[in-house]
Amino acid sequence: MELSNPLISEYTWANKPSVAPLGQIICVTDIGENGILCRGDGANWKRTSHITYYSLSGTVSLTGTTTETTLLTIPIKGGLMGLRGRLGEIAVFAMTNNANIKTFRAKIGGSTIATGTGSNLNSTRMDFWLLNRNNQSSQYNNNTTSFAIDTSVDFDLVITGQLANAADTLTLSALTLEAL
Amino acid sequence: MQTILAVLVDDVFKPTISLPDDAKLIVFNGTEYVIYEEGDELPPEPVYDE
Numbered sequence: 304m305e306l307s308n309p310l311i312s313e314y315t316w317a318n319k320p321s322v323a324p325l326g327q328i329i330c331v332t333d334i335g336e337n338g339i340l341c342r343g344d345g346a347n348w349k350r351t352s353h354i355t356y357y358s359l360s361g362t363v364s365l366t367g368t369t370t371e372t373t374l375l376t377i378p379i380k381g382g383l384m385g386l387r388g389r390l391g392e393i394a395v396f397a398m399t400n401n402a403n404i405k406t407f408r409a410k411i412g413g414s415t416i417a418t419g420t421g422s423n424l425n426s427t428r429m430d431f432w433l434l435n436r437n438n439q440s441s442q443y444n445n446n447t448t449s450f451a452i453d454t455s456v457d458f459d460l461v462i463t464g465q466l467a468n469a470a471d472t473l474t475l476s477a478l479t480l481e482a483l
Numbered sequence: 484m485q486t487i488l489a490v491l492v493d494d495v496f497k498p499t500i501s502l503p504d505d506a507k508l509i510v511f512n513g514t515e516y517v518i519y520e521e522g523d524e525l526p527p528e529p530v531y532d533e
Contacts, residue, residue: 361506364529367513371488372496374511400532417514425531458509472529 313338323348332379337372349385350482356390357384359478366472371408371465381456383482384435388454391432392417394462394478399471400425406465407473411458414450425450426476432483488517508517 309320314320315333320367323343328351333337336355341348358462384390398405407429417431432445439455441444452458458479464473489496489511499515502509508519510526519525 331485360504361508363509365511370496372511373498376488475527
C-alpha cells in the first residue's frame with residue numbers, strides 16, 4: 304500500500320520554492336531528525352513546530368593539549384531561525400575529576416554565545432539559548448548578552464574545549480540542539 | 484579508524500576537514516583527531532575520577 308502523501312512535496316532547505324503561498328505545506332527533508340514540515344504564510348516558509356535540529360551520536364574527547372580545540376561543528380541553515388526564532392542547546396561534559404580547570408565554549412563566528420568551566424567534578428552541563436529579536440541579525444542569549452549574528456545566511460555553531468592541564472580529559476558526552 | 488589532521492586557526496585547533504557525524508568516538512590527542520567508527524575497537528574509557 305502506498306503511504307506517501309502526494310499533496311506534500313519534498314524539498315531541501317536550499318531548493319524550497321521562493322514563493323510560499325498561504326497555507327501551502329511542504330516537507331523539507333534535510334533538516335531535523337527526519338525532515339520538517341513548513342507552512343507558507345504568503346511570503347515565507349515557517350516551521351510548523353519546534354524541531355530537534357541536531358543530536359550528537361557519539362562522544363568527542365579532548366586530551367594532550369592546553370590549546371582551545373574544536374570538538375563539534377554544527378552547520379545551521381540560514382533563515383531557519385526566522386525573525387523571532389530561538390536556538391536552544393543542552394550539552395553534557397565528562398571530565399577528569401581534579402582541581403584543574405576545564406573550559407568549554409559555544410561560538411558562532413567570532414561571538415562566544417556560552418562559556419562554562421568545570422573542576423572537582425566528573426561531569427557538568429552547558430546550556431544556552433539564543434533568541435532572534437524580531438530581526439535575523441540581532442540576538443540575546445540567556446545571559447542577556449546581545450549579539451549581531453546574521454542568521455539569514457548559513458552559519459556554524461562550534462563547540463570547543465580547553466584544558467588547563469594537558470594530561471586531563473574533557474569529553475563532550477551528549478548534545479542536543481533545538482530550533483524553537 | 485581514521486585520523487584527521489588539525490590546524491591552528493585564531494589560536495583554536497580545528498579539523499582540516501569536517502568531522503564525521505556518525506562516529507562512535509572522536510579523540511583529539513593534542514595533534515590530530517582519531518575517529519572510531521562502527522566495527523573499530525574502542526580505546527579504554529578515560530578514568531574521570533582520580
